[in-house]
Amino acid sequence: MKKLFYICMACLAVFGFASCEPEGMVDNTPVSGHPEQDVVGVYVGTWTRILEADTVSGEGTITLTADTTYVVNVEVSAVSAIGLSAMTSVANIAQDSHYGTKFYNSSANNGFGTIFRGGTTNMDNDEDELKISFIKTVKVGRKSYNYNYSFEGVKTKE
Known part of the structure; x- marks a missing residue:
């Protein structure tokens, strides 16, 4: 019984070092270390506003420019x-992986008037995608409405 246990443990140890991905598929592209410069550009896409069951969409743009480091x-x-x-605001930005970044502003006193978050991805090295979302509360009389805004777009080619 002990031998069987040790054999199973040895097999598990060997499988623990096995790669799930072929070596040729691993992206070794170095990241710059300056995500604020990597995302600079104009992104064109679709804005969506959701209020309960009411959904409205429209075309729009977001421009990202580098401010200071991160x-x-x-x-x-x-x-x-x-x-x-x-609207205009600053956001903290960090490299999420070799394929993208995440940015956010956790202060409600920013240019958006609310907390927002977003990110960029470039999975296939073809086009950069941007997503951003936030919730704005609008008070009408005594009732408050929470509008959910989201944007999905791609970077324009220069």
């Missing part, structure tokens, strides 16, 4: 189709 400026153009006015 800080990016997020500039949203106005989208009248969903009642979104132009």
